[in-house]
Amino acid sequence: MKGIEIYVAIAYVIFGPLVGGLIDGFDRVLTARLQGRVGPPLLQPFYDLRKLFSRRIAPVNRLQLPLIASHLIFAMLTGVLFFYGSDILLIIFVLTLASVFLVLAAYSTGSPYSTIGAERELLLMTAYEPMIIIALVGLYGVAKSFNFYQIVSSTMPAYLYLPGIYLGLVYVLMMKLRKSPFDISTSHHAHQELVMGLTADMGGPALGLVELAHWYESVYLFALVFLFFSSSWIAAVIGLVVTFSLIVLLDNATARVRWELALSFAWTVALVAGAGNLIPFYLISRGLP
């Protein structure tokens, strides 16, 4: 196993957007079918990205583009460290940093829609972070490691020991993947009161960079879900397909929540399903020899 990490990390940098874009494409096809439409071709996200990069760069201020590019670089770094086998608990802080840069890029414009989007994105970050940290500590409890490869090679089926944490993680992934009912800061569709929120003042290549960062992010987020099912390949395939379908189904079947609800629901889920699973699991596993 040793030595493979660096190649996986390099492969992530090169093929990450390809996988992320395909996930996005599948999502759009599946969403269209759920709504009784034919929908766009599978490769539509890539066509969209090419179009975005063909446009003129017109930032609102000189700070905006550097901050957006930093967002992309730190989103990539999160995945690189993740697949390189660094401590996943530390990586969470790089993940947070990446999101902070996007929020700052939106704040810097001063525009009301961007500001509201940035405020809401910050609240979403506050909402999902506890659950993600609890999930990582839970995985550590099962595999006794914060290393991606050591967790993968652990034979303990994490989803059996941590069902609450798994469900809690899927719950907050809806926020991280900008899915309804939690697409309150920005979304792929324009909202009436928000225009595009966080990305309202980003256009052309700037928006392309945000999209690219989102693809990089979705790859390691699904890799995180994979860690719960990594004990067997069959479980992994079923687990990932079910998780993905569940997220798309909920995206299509729910109306947006208010930000107060998003925050208090997510914290309740983290407390009940997350900590409620983590604390007994730790106490039991430590009580046993």
Added chain:
Amino acid sequence: MNLNSLVSPFMIAFLSFGSATTVLFWAKWMGLLIRITDPNASRGLLEGKVTRYELASEASLAILAVATCVLYPLVSKYAFEPYLLDTFGVAFGLGRSNMMVTVLMVGMTLAVPGILLFISRRSRNGLSSPYMSGRVTGPGLTFKGSKGAELHVATRSYYLEGIFGEERLLKGGIGLGVLLVLITLGTVLI
């Protein structure tokens, strides 16, 4: 099973929630600081109000804070670990790879936006005006509203009264404070 392993999972739960609120606080503050309502306005208007003494003390505070973050592994190695070893007989060092990642992270946090900002300063791309669902009429977030009236955009902050709320925090805070004082007194008297 000792007390340590009983407490630690609860501690993790506390830490995870604390970390999230810390991010909210600092990121919101920084966001409000870097809001540029008018990119073409002359610099130094706000900074002009700050006295030299205030600037000096705040600058040194900022430099020291950054230095602490960058030199974190050294502080851990030469200050914390000897202390822990001395007091408790055991020391928990930061793993070497974690140390590398921490330094890398802090370094990149400073370098990446800095370098990019330097590059973008030289760019000659025109700036566009922020979107305000109305015709932008000039610098500083003004736009033409209905009937030709010129309107200025103002944003106000919000407070998470229902969730954190001052009143709620005060009630819990007084209780916890009294408890802490009692515990402190108790340990001193015993």
